[in-house]
Amino acid sequence: MLNIGAHMSIAKGYEAAGKDALSIGANTFQFFTRNPRGGKAKDLSEKDIDRLRKIMEENNFSDILAHAPYTLNMASAKKDTREFAKELFRKDLDIMNQIPSHLYNFHPGSHTTDSIEEGISRIQETLNECIKEDDDTFILLETMSGKGSEIGKTFEELREILDRVKLKDKMGVCIDTCHVFCAGYDIVNDLDGVLTKFDKVIGLDKLKAVHLNDTMNDFNTNKDRHAKIGEGFLKTEPLINFINHPAIKDLPIFLETPNELEGYKKEIKLLRENYKY
Template identity: 55%
Template sequence: MHIGSHLSASGGLLHMGKEALSMDADTFQFFTRNPRGGRAKAIDADDAAALRKLMEEHHFAPIVAHAPYTLNACAAKPEVQEFALQTMKDDLARMEYLPGNYYNFHPGSHVGQGAETGIRKIIDVLNEVLTPEQNTTVLLETMAGKGTEVGRSFEELREILDGVRLSQKVGVCLDTCHVFDAGYDIVNDLDGVLNEFDHVIGLECLRTVHLNDSKNTCGSHKDRHEAAGEGFIGMLALTRVLTHSALKNLPFILETPLDTAGHAQEIAKLRAAASNAG
């Protein structure tokens, strides 16, 4: 079982790897730049090489770079969509210093254009930024469906995947809070939800899981994360996700509202729960 949390990249790449180890984590997630947008710091090639060495020595699972929240690949305003395209191009070029890992992004919001238009725009951006040479897999994240979000259903994600020419360069990140808030009842019917995912998208496309509890009930479309075991999903259901035969070898990333010490305790609690369940 590979589990980690979202870490601040302010101290550098190797610092994040060491911080993950201090929390008994063997994966982690970080923002490629300020989550509200802006220019990214220059890549330190030696720092990246040191992280790669540490990850190899400690048998890390793939790590996840998260695009900024302001990235909207299906924006109505051309300048906003252009920002998404250029940011993704830059981020994917930078990720070549950490080959074999993941780049996750929220598909975006169609802001009144309609889901089909939004899906087409996301496909266009992906077909422009993806290259045969890249060593990073780009992940579409499952969304809660608040407002005009695209990716609120497995079918919408499948439609995007179907339009991407370099299909081997893309996959999906399943967020437990998001799918629960979107109406997929992983508490009472995890097998049914995963069977539906497999039927619509294919479990072979699932590369990582954001393991978050939810402050809201199933189908609320709210997207408000809670610490593991403290929300409406609960520890028992999250443990079933961690230990499910179709998921247990994936990287699990915590995006819960805790500090580093809190995440270390959360990881310990989840590892113990998974061990007891096994």
């Protein structure tokens, strides 16, 4: 079965997000834990969470994916920015321990005015301080396009972060197709080679989720602008090949294309029709 969903709002509650996912033919969804710019998290309702859990159980959902706010930057040279990131991150993990999800994705961050090495050290410090043994969540580093001073554009940078985390069994990676292509990994002409390199550097056992997006920018441009499936430089066929790759086929896949519900519904239909397993 193709485990696929899109980004859903939880403004009306988790049950409503689950129903929206069902309405577009999805069996999972991604959501922001709070405003993507870093506001207060939505208050949790036990009844709402129970109703979401029922939807997931009755409709064979795979794990849903929580996405950290974009303002969370553990790597920043600014202490107040790092403290803000640390506070949000720990609060989000507390939320994750209460909802039926085991995947939490975040952008590793930008070192801003220092070096990649210093940025990675700061990320490591926050992760090791915040992650607890009883956290019931895989924390996923997202592959990045490499714009500005972003960390995570290479598999080696992600590996270095993973190596420095004490509770390694709680860490994983989310591949974003737009980001890796724009970072210089040719998933159009050398998908096998890219995934073989991922396995060699990081390990496919650490790959827990996929952001499936086309891109408005060409290969190796270090840009981050998502496009609808088939309307960017990646095109439809390579993205279909991606979801059908043996290393990807069983992972939960999340669309972050610039769409409303009807657009997501069309993309999910297209991908399901071309899924070969």
